[in-house]
Amino acid sequence: MNKISRSNRGILRAVVVVGAALSLAAGAGVAGADTGSGATGSGVIDTGSGILGDLLDTGSGILGGGSSSGSSETVQQCNRSTKSGGAGVTNTTHQLGKTGPTSFVLTYETFNIPDRIQVFYEGGQVLDTGYVGDNTNQGTGSRVVSLPAGSSTTVSVRVTGPNDTQWEYTVNCPS
Secondary structure (H helix, E strand, O other), rough: OOOOHHHHHHHHHHHHHHHHHHHHHHHHOOOOOOOOOOOOOOOOOOOOOOHHHHHOOOOOOOOOOOOOOOOHHOOOOOEEEEOOOEEEOOOOOEOOOOOOOEEEEEEOOOOOOOEEEEEOOOEEEEEEEEEEEEOOOOOOEEEEEOOOOOOOEEEEEEEEEEOOOOOEEEEEEOO
């Protein structure tokens, strides 16, 4: 039987915890954002879907520092469109490249089925569109999102939508 180092045991525990969280999330109807990134895998963990790789291999060096395979990712750069993750709740973290205070423009299209878009910075909500989208304006809009002083260079966007929803949005890079 092989001995597992203390640091590798920690990684294995993280894999088990993330696997359990993914199972719970799948059962709760949580969907991933389809970014169409086409990124290649790091080869460290090949789950086929890229979801586990996204959660563990975010460039931090924990499991090789490469990008993940698949079309879903938990962190993406600003100025990239995020497309519908389907019914339920979709959470995506966006790298802005700047800390607060700063601002950026969020553009969105929720089409004719209302969806709710929330933006969070350092755990606090900085924007809530409420449910937007109908047959009249198709949910087309944009908002300037102002971030308070802080040390994080990322924001989290949560989109909540019902069955048959389609939406897309872009977190534009701060100018």
